[in-house]
Amino acid sequence: MRLKVILYFVLIVSCSPKKNANKQLELKLWYKQPATIWEEALSIGNGRLGAMVYGVPSSDTIQFNEDTFWAGGPDTFTKPETYKVLPEIRQLVFDGKYKEAQNLVNEKFIGPKMMPFLPMGDLVLDIKGHENYSNYRRELDLRTAITKVEYDVDDTKFTREVFVSFRKQAIIVHMEAIGTKKMDFTVSFANDLDAKSEAIDNSTLKLSGKAPTINGREGKVTFASLLKIRNHSGTNEIQGSSIVVNNASSVDLILVAATNFRSYNDLSRNPDLMCELYHSEMELESYDQIKYDHIDKHQELFNRVEFKLPETKNSDLPTNERLELFQNFPDPSLVALYYQFGRYLLMSSSRPAGQPANLQGLWNNKILLPQDSKYNANINFEMNYWAANSANLRECAMPLYTFVRDLSETGKITAKNNYNANGWVLHHYTDIWRSTYPIDGTAWGIWPIRGAWLCTYLWEYYQYSLDENFLKLFYPVIKESAQFFVETLVEHPEKGWLVTCPTVSSENRLFDENISICGGSFIDNQLLRDLFKSCIQASEILGIDKEFADTLKATIVRLGPNQIVKDGYLQECLEDRDMNIPELKHKHVSHLYGLFPGNQFTKEDTPELWEACRKSLEMQGDEGTGSSLAWKINLWAHLYNGNQAYMLFKKLLKPTKFGEHGISEGTYPNLFNANSSFQMDGNLGAVSGINEMLLQNRKDEIILLPALPSEWGKGSIEGIRAKGGFEVSIVWKEGKLTAVRIMSKKGKQCNLKYGKKTFQLETIAGKHYLLDGDFQVRK
Template identity: 45%
Template sequence: MNRIKIIASCLLVSITVFQGNAQQKLKLQYDKPSTNWNEALPIGNGRLGAMVFGNPQKEELQLNEETIWAGEPGNNVPKNVYSNIEEIRKMLFTGKNKEAQDLALKTFPRQAPANLNYGMPYQTAGSLWIEFPGHENYTDYKRDLDIEKAVSSVSYKANGITFKREVFASFADDVVIVKLSANKQKSISFSLSANSPQLLSTSKTQENKLIFEGTSGSADNKRGKIKYVGQAGCTLKGGSLTTTADKLVVKNADEVVIRISIATNFKNYKELSINPTEKASSILAKASKKAYAESFQNHLTAYQKYFNRVSLYLGDSPQSEKTTDVRIKEFASSYDPQLVALYFQFGRYLLISSSQPGNQPANLQGIWNHKLSPPWDSKYTVNINTEMNYWPAEITNLSEMHQPLFSMLKDLAVTGKESASEMYHARGWNMHHNTDLWRMTGVVDGGFYGLWPMGGAWLTQHLWQHYLFTGDKEFLKEYYPVLKGAAQFYLDVLQEEPEHKWLVVSPSMSPENTYQIGVGVSAGTTMDNQLVADVFNNIINASKVLENDNKSFADSVAVALKRLPPMQIGQYSQLQEWLHDWDKPNDKHRHISHLYGLFPSGQISPFRTPQLVEAAKNTLVSRGDVSTGWSMGWKVNWWARLLDGNRAYKLIKDQLSPAPLAEKGESGGTYPNLFDAHPPFQIDGNFGCTAGITEMLLQSYDGVVSLLPALPEEWKNGIVKGLRAQGGFEIESMEWKKGKITSITIKSNLGGNLRLRSYSKLKGKELNLAKGENSNPFFEKPSVKDPIISTKAHFSGLKIPDVFEYDIATLKGGSYTFSAEE
C-alpha cells in the first residue's frame, strides 16, 4: 500500500512538472512602447530583419537586409610585407619584443592606409513609418514578442476602439508582413512612409506601392556599390487607398495587411549583378497573392520546424507574469527560472532569425542594426564573436543554421589564399581577426589587434564539429579542401623557437591582450598552440574517415603536431597565456583566449587533465566574473566545463542584469529587449549564454555524453527535450527532480556505442559498465601533452565528483530509456 502511494505521489509530481512546461509562455512582454532601439523587438527570417518599436501613434519598423554593406568587392591584403614579418619574427626570438611591436605597427598602422581598408560596415536600409492620426491618447497597452511563433504584437485602446498589430518576417514568403486590425469596422486610417540615413536614398509612390531605395555608403577607399530597393504594398478590407508623392494613405479600412519586400544587387562577394527592382517586385507580387491566414500558417510551419525541436522547463515562478524589463531588473533578487528558459530559447530564436540556409552568416549584431557606422562595423569578428554566434547551432538542434557560416568559409578559403601567399609566402589560406561581406582576409585594426593569423584555424573547428554531430561524410568530403588549406598554411608558417625547438606561430598575439604596456605581438601563444593542434588533429582524423589519397599530407601534419608546445602552468598556478610566464595576477582583461582549450575545445578535462583544469580555474577566478556581455557568456561555458553549476548560474545572473546606459565600456548585461550588451549591443553574448545553459545540462566531449554535469541548486526540477550530442545522439527527453535524473530517453541517429556519464546510478536492460576507451570514433579524445609546471606553482587539488559511466550498444534509429536507481 505504501509503495502504491509513493508511485502515485511521483506520478503527481511528474504530471505537475509537465503541465508547468506546457503552460509556460515564451514571450517577451511589455506594458509601454519602446523609447529607444534597445527596447524595440527583433523579427527576422535570415535575410530580412526589422525592429518593431510599438508606438501607437507612429509605428517604426527599422529595416535591415543582410547584404546592405558599405563598399564594393575586393580584398584588403597589403603588398610587400613579408620581409617585415620575417624581421618581426627575428626580433621576437631575440627578446626584442617592443621593437617587434613597433615594427608591426609601422607595417600595419592602426588607421587604414590610403591603399587599403579595414573592413566595411553593415548598414541599415532605413525605416518604415506607419502613422495613425488620433492615437495620441491610449490605454490598455500591451506589446510582446512571441518566440514560439516568431511574431510581434501590439494592442491598445484609442477613442474607445481596440487596435491590434501583428508583425513577422515571413520564413515562407520572404517579406515582412504587418496585419492591422480593430474591433470596430472602418476604424483603421494611417499613412505609410519611409526614410533612410543613407546619403543616397529616395522614397516615392508608384502603382499604389511605396518604393524606397538607396545605395550603401563609402568607407576608407571603397565606394558604396550595394544598391537596394524596398517595396511596400497594402491589401485592404474595406476603406480606401490613395497616394501622395511619398506616402500611401489608407482611410476607414476594416483590416489592412502590409507586405514589405527588400532586395539588393548582391549576387556573391565578387559580383553585383542582381536587378534589385525586379527581385523586390517579384517577391512582393508572389507574397501578395496569398491570404494573410495562409501566409501566417506557412511562416509558422517553416519557423517551428526548427524552433519546436527543443523545449526546456526549469521551474515556475509568479515573476513570469511581470513584464520582461521588470523581470530583468529583479532577476538577481528573485526566483525566476522561466526567465532563464526564455533567454535560452531567445538565443535559439535569434539564430533561426538571423542565419538561414543559403543566406549570409549572423554578424556582430545578427541582422539588426540601425546605423551606418555601427559599433565595430557590425562585421564578422573571428577572434571569438563569430564563432560564439554558432556555439548553439549543433547542441540546440539547429544544425541547418550553421550552413551560412560554412558557405562563408568556402569563400574565405579562396580569398584567404591571397593573404597566405602575399603576406606569409605560404600555401593554403588564412585570415586574421575580421572579415566582412566582401570576404577580406588581411589585417584589420593594424599591427596591435590585427596581427593574428588564426581566424581560419578557429572557424574551421565548426566544420569538424558539424561532422562529429551529424556523421555526414558527404559534407566532410565537400569541405575537406577547406580543412586541408588551413592545415597547409600552418605547416608552412610554423617557426622553430630557439629555446625548446618547438614549432610556433609567429608573429601573432593572444587576442587583444598585452603582456607589457603597449606590447601584444608575440610568438607561440597558448591559444595559437591549442588552435593549431585542433587544426592538425582534425585533418588527420578527416583523412582517416574519408580514406582519401592524402595520407602523406596527414603524415607530415602528424610530425609537426608532435613538435607543438605543451600547455604551461605559470608561477601563479595559472594556465599560462603566453609562451613565457608573463601573466599578470591583476589582469582583468575581457579576453581569456588561452582557455579555448577548456571550451569550446576539449583539450582540458577534469577527468583527464586535472592539473590543467585547476590552472584554468585559477585563471578564471583571477580574471573575475563581471565583464563584457560576450565574455560573461563564455564564462558560463567555462564554469560548466569545470562542473561548477552554481558559479555558472552566478554568471547567468550577472548576464541577466540590466545593461548600463553607457554606450561604451566593459560592464555587460542585458537590455530590456533581452539583447546582450558589450555595451553597446553585440549579439554574441546571447548565443554564448544559450550555449552555456546547454553545457550545464548536457556535454558531449571527453569521450562521453555527460548528463546534468553542472546543474545549479536553483534548478532542482526540470525537463529538457531535443538537445543534441556528438555521435548523432539526441536527448528525446531528460527529467530530473531534486537535482537528480529520474528518467532519460536518447535516440541514436547514427548507431554505435553510447557512453553515458552520470552522477546518478542508472538502470536499464541495455546498460553495461563502461570499460576501456569508447569504441565510437566520434568520441575520440585528443592527445594532450603533459604540462610544463613552474616550480613556483602550488596546487590545492580539485575535488572531481564521483560519476557512473555506462556503455550502450545502439542501433541506428533506436531509442533507449533509462531511469535512476532509488
Template identity: 40%
Template sequence: MIKKLPVLFLCVTLTFCAKPKEREKQKENLDLQYIEAAEKWTEALPIGNGSLGAMIYGGVAQEHIQFNEETLWRGQPHDYAHEGAGKYLGGIRELLTEGKQLEAQKLAQDHFMSDPIKQIHYQPFGDIYIDFKDHDNFKNYKRELNLNNAVGSVSYTVNDVDYKREVFSSFPDQVIAIHLTASKAKALNFDLWLDAIHEDKSVMTTNDSQTLVVKVKDGVLRGVSTLKIITDGNIENTEGKLQITEASKATVYLTAATNYIDFEDVSGNPEKIVPETLAKVSNTDYEAVKSKHIADYQTLFNRFEISFGDNGKSANPTNQRIYDFWKDPNDPQLVALYVEYARYLTIASSRPGTKPATLQGIWNDQLTPPWFSSYTTNINLEMNYWPVEMYNLSECHEPLFDLIEDLSITGAKVAKAHYNADGWIAHHNVDIWRGAAPVNASHHGIWLGGAGWLSTHIWEHYLFTQDKGFLKERYPLIREAALFYSQYLYKDPQTGYLISSPSNSPEIGGLVAGPTMDHQIIRALFDITIEAAAILGEDTDFAAELKTLIPQIAPNQIGKHGQLQEWLEDKDDPEVHHRHVSHLWGVHPWNEINYEDTPEFMEAAKQSLRFRGDNGTGWSLAWKINFWSRFKDGDHAYELLHKLLSPAEKPDGKVGGGSYSNLFDAHPPFQIDGNFGGASGILEMLIQSQLGKIELLPALPQALPQGSISGVCARGGFELDFTWEDSRLTGVKVLSKAGGKCILVYGDKQMELETEKGGTYSFDGTLQSL
C-alpha cells in the same frame, strides 16, 4: 586522480523511426511582453528571416519599424592582401625573438597590414513609419514577441475600438508582413511611408505601393525596397505618403534586395527581384502567408524545449522580470526563456542560403555601427554558433560554412602574399567582401587563429550529425587550413619548439611570438584533420606529416602562479583582470584540457580564470559561464549568468553589461554573441559530450533544482530528452540518429550501449533500462 566510473552494459527496449518526430505537445507560452512602447532601439523587438530583419518599436500614435537587408554594406569587391608583405615576415619574427616588441609592431604596421587598413561597415536599410490619427489616449496596451510563432504584435484600445497589428518576417515568401486590424468597421485610419538615414535616397509612391532606393556611402551597393498595401479601406497618395481611411483591416508587405551577388560580383538586379517577390504574395490571403511563415518557422523551433519548472515563474513584463532577476535571481523560467530566445535569434539571423549572423545578427540602425557590425573571428563569430548544434538547429550552421568557403579563396591569397605559404588563413576580422588579411593595427590585427578556429566548426557539425557526405564535401577547407599552419609554424630558436609567430593573444599583450591560444587551435586542427582523413580514407601522407608536427608544437605550460601560461614566457600578471581569457580555449570551446586526461592543466586553467575575475560584460561573461560549466561548478556559472541577465540600464541611468529590456546582450552596446554564448553556457550546465561520452547534469546549479529538456543534441549523432527533480536525474530518452556506441554518464554511474540508427532508448534516473 580521476575516479573510474563503473560501466553498465544493458539490454534495452528500442523502437525505430525514420527521423526525429516533431514534438507534438504545445510548447508553453514563450513570449517577450511589455506594457509600454519602445523608446530606444534596444527596447524594440527583433524579427528576421535570415536576410530581412526589422526592429518593432510598437508606438501608438506612430509606429516605427526599422529594417535591414543582410547584403547592404559599404565598400566594393577588392582584395585586402598586401602584396610583398611576406618579405617582412622574417624581420618581424627576428625582432620578436630579440625582445624588440615595439620595433616589430612598427615594422608590421608599416609593411604587413591589409590594404586598405580598415574593413567596411554593415548598413541599415530603411524605416517604415505609420501614423495613427487621434490615438493619443489609449488603454490596455500590450506589446509582445511570440517565440512560438515568430510574430510580433501590438494591441490597445482607443474609444472602445480594439486595435491590433502583427509583424513577422517570412522566410518562405521573403517579405516582412504587417497586418493591422480594428474591431469596428471603418475605424482604421493611418498614414504610411518609407524613409532612410542614407544621404543618397529616393522615394517613389504609386496608388498602393511605395519604393525606397538607397545607395551606400563609399561603396557600390544600392538597395531597393518596396512596400505594398492591401486593404478594405480607401488608399490615397498624399504628399508622398499612403493615406488609408475607413478600413477595418490592412496588410502591408515589404521586401528589399541589393545588387550584391557575392563578394566578387555586384551585378545583381534588385529592381527586378523586388517586384517579382511582392507579386508572389500580393494576391495571397494574409492568413495563408502567416500560416506558411509559422509552419516553416516551427519546423525548426519546435524540435527543442527547455523548462526549469514553475518555481518563481513571473507574469511580469519582460523588462520588469530582468530587473527582478537582478535583485533576486529566482525566476528560473527567465533562464529558460533566454535559451529559447537565443534559438529564435539564430533562426531569425542565420538560415540556409543567407549570410552568417554578424556581431549584431542582422539588426543594425547606424551608418557607423559599433565594431562595423562585422564578423570578428577571434571569438565573436564563433560564439554566435556555439549552441547551434546543441539546441537542434543544425541547418542554421550552414551560412558559417559558406563564409569559410569564401575565406578559403581570399585567405589563400593572403597566405601567399603575407606568409609565403600554401593553404588559407583568416585574421581577427572579416567583412562581406571576405577580407582575410590583418586589419586595423599590428598589435591586435595580426592574430593567426581564424582559419583554425573556424575549421573546428566543420568538424563539430560532423560530430553532431555524423554526416560523412558533409565531411567529405567540406574536408578540403579543413585540410587547406592545416596545410597553411604546417608551413607557417616557426622553430623558436630559444626553446626549440614550433611556435606561431608573429601573432597575439587577443586584445592583451601586443604582438608576440608563441601565444598559447594559437598552439591549442593548431593542435586541434591537426588532430581533426588526421581523424577526418582516416574517416574518409584519404590523405594518408599529409596526416602522417601532421602527426610528426603535433609533439613539436609548444605545449601548454603551468606558470609560477599556478596558472596556465598565456604565452611562452611565464609573464602572466595575476592583477590583470582582462575580458579575454583566450589561453583557456583548450578548455572551451575545445577539449584538449579536461579533468580526465589533463587534470593538472584544468586546475591551472581554473587559476587563470580566478585571476581574471568574474567581472565582464556581454560575450566575456558568456564565455566565463561556459568555462565554469566545464569546470563542473554550476553555482559559479550561475553567478555569472545572474550578471548576464541583469539590466544593462540601471536605475541611476548608467549603462553597463547585462541585458537590455528586449533581452539583447549588452556588451555594451549591443552584441548578439552574448545571447548565443550565454545559451551555450546554460546548456553546458545540463549536458556535455566533448569527451566521447554524454554527461548529464554535469554542472547543475542549486538554483535550477527541477527541469526538463527535450530535443537537445549531443556529439555522436544523439538527441536526448531528460528530466530532473530535487537536483537528481529522473529519466532520460536517447534517440540515435546514426547508430553506434553511446556512453551515458550521470554522477558515479556510466552506461554503455550499442545503438541502431533510428532507435530510441529509455532509462530511469539511475540509468536503468525502462
C-alpha cells in the same frame, strides 16, 4: 563548387524532421508600455531580412535590414610581397624587441579598414487619433515569431502583427480595428543614406539607393525596397512620397527588399526585379495563408527543443519587470525563456543560402556602430555558433560553413602576399567581402589563427552528424588551413618548439600597456592541435592523404606545450612566465580555449591543466562584457561548477541603465545583450553555457547534468543533440537525474555518464531509448 555546397545544404534542410509540439509552455516577451527607443524594440527576422519593431501607438517604426547591404565592394587589399618583411619581424620578436616589431607590423603588415553592415531604412506609420489609449500590450511570441501590439482607443481595439516570412521573403504588417473607429494613417520610408523614396501608385511605395562611401572606399551595393498596401476597406491617396490610408478597418503592408549582391565577388543581381518577383509570389495568397505558412516553417526548427524550469510568481510579470527582479528573486523560468530567445535569434539571423550572423546578428540601426557590425573572428563570430548543433539548429550554421569555404579562397591571397605560403589564413575581422588581411593594429590584427578556429566548426558538424558527404565536401578547407600552418610555423630559438610568430593573445597587452605582439601564443597551439587532429581523423575516415596526415602527426608533437606559471594559472604565451602582465584581469580568456570550446583539458585526463584553468578564471575575476561573461559561463560549466556558472549568467542578465555615454554591459529590456551596443554573441554564448551545464561531450562519452545549478532543482530539456548522432532528453528532480531519453540517428554505441555511473547503450538507427536515473532501460 559553391552551387554544390548550397544544393547540399538545401537537401539537408528538406530532409529535416518536424517535431510535434505538445505540452508547450507559453514563451513570450511582453510589456505594458511602448518601446520608445531601438534598444527596447522587438526583433524579427528570417535570416535574410530583419526588423526591429518599436514606437508609440500614434507612431510605429519598423526599422529593417537586409543581410547583403554592406559598404564597400569586391576587392583585395592584401599588399603584394608583404612577406618580405616577415623574417625581420620574427627576429625582433625573438630578440625581445617587441616595440620595434610591433611598429614594423603596423607600418608594413596592416591593411585598411574593413566595411560595415548597414541599415536599409525605416517603415514609419503615423496614425491619427491614437495619442490617448488604454490597455496597452506588446509582445513577441517566440513560438510563432510574430510581434504584436494591441491597445484600446475609446470602444475600439487596435492590433498590429508583424513578422518576417522565410518562405515568402517579406516583412508582413497586419493592422486591424475592431469596434466603431477606423484607422487613418500615413505610410512612409525614412533612412540616413540619402536614398530615394517615392510613391509609385496609391498602394505602392519604393525606397532605393546605394551604400555610401566610407573610409574613402566607394559603396558599390545598390538596393531597392518595395512596399505594397492591401486594403480590405478604406481609401488610399498619394501625398508626396507617402501614402495616406483613411477609414480602414483592416490593412496589410507587405515589404520586400533586395540588393545587387549575388556573391562576395559578383554584384550583378537586379534588386528591382527581385522585389517584383517576391511580390508576385504572394499576389494570390491571403494574410492568413501567409501567416500560417510562416508559423509552420518557423516551428519546424523552433519546436525541436523544449526547456522547462519551475515557474514562480514572477513568471507572470512583464519581461522588463522580471529582468529587474531577477538578481534578487528566483525566477528559473526566465532562464528557459532567455534560452529559447537565444535559439530564436540564431534562427532569425542565420538561415541556409544567406549570410552568417554578424556581431549584431541581423539588426543594426546605425551606419557606423562600434566594430562596424562586422564579423569579429577572435571570439564573437565563433560564439554565435557555439550552440547551433547542441541546440538542434544545425541548418542555422550552414551560412557559416559556406562563408568559411569562401574565406578559404580569399585567404589564399593573404597567405601568399603576407606569408609566401600555400593554404589560407584569416586574421581579426572579416566582412561580407570575405576579407582576410590583418587590420586595426597589432593588438588585434596580427593574430593569424582565426581560420583554424573556424575550421573546428566544420569538424564539429561531422562529429554531431557523422555525415561523410559533408566531411568530403569540406575536407579541402580544413586541409588547406592546416597546410598554411605547416609552412609558417617557426622554431623558437631557445625552446626549439614550433610556434606561430608574429601573433598575439587576443587583445591582451602582455608586457606593458602598449605591447601585445609575441611569438608563441598558447591558444594558437591549442587550436592547432584541434585543427591538425581533425584533419588527420578526417583523412583516415575518407581514406585519403595519408602522407599529409603523417606530416601533421610529426608537427603536433613539436608544438609548444601548455605551461603553468609559478602562481598556478595557465600561461598565455612563451614570454609571460616571468613577466608582470599588466592585464591579468583582461576580459578575454583565450588561453583557456583548451577547456572550452576545445576539449583538451579535463579533470580525468589532464588534472593539473584543468586545475590551472580554474585558478586562471579566479585570477581574472568575474567581471566582463557579454561575450566574456558568456565564455566564463561555459568554462565554469566545464569545471563542473554549476553555481558559479549560474552566478555569471545572472550577471549577464543584469538590467542595463541608459545613459549618454552608452551601455557597456548587461541586458536590455528586450533581452538583447549589451556590449557598448547590442551584440548577439552574449545571448548565444549563454545558450551554449546552459547546454553545457546540462550535457557535455567528453571523448566518446555523453555526460548528463555535469554542472546543474542548485537553483534548478527540478526541470527537463527535450531534444538537444550530442555528438555521435544522438538526440537527448533529460528529466531531473531534487537535483538528481530521473530519466533520460536517447534517440539514435546513426545506430552507434551511446556511452552515458552521470556522476560515477556509466552505461553503454547499443542502439539502432531511428530508435528511441528511455532510461531511468540508474540507467535502467524502460520498455
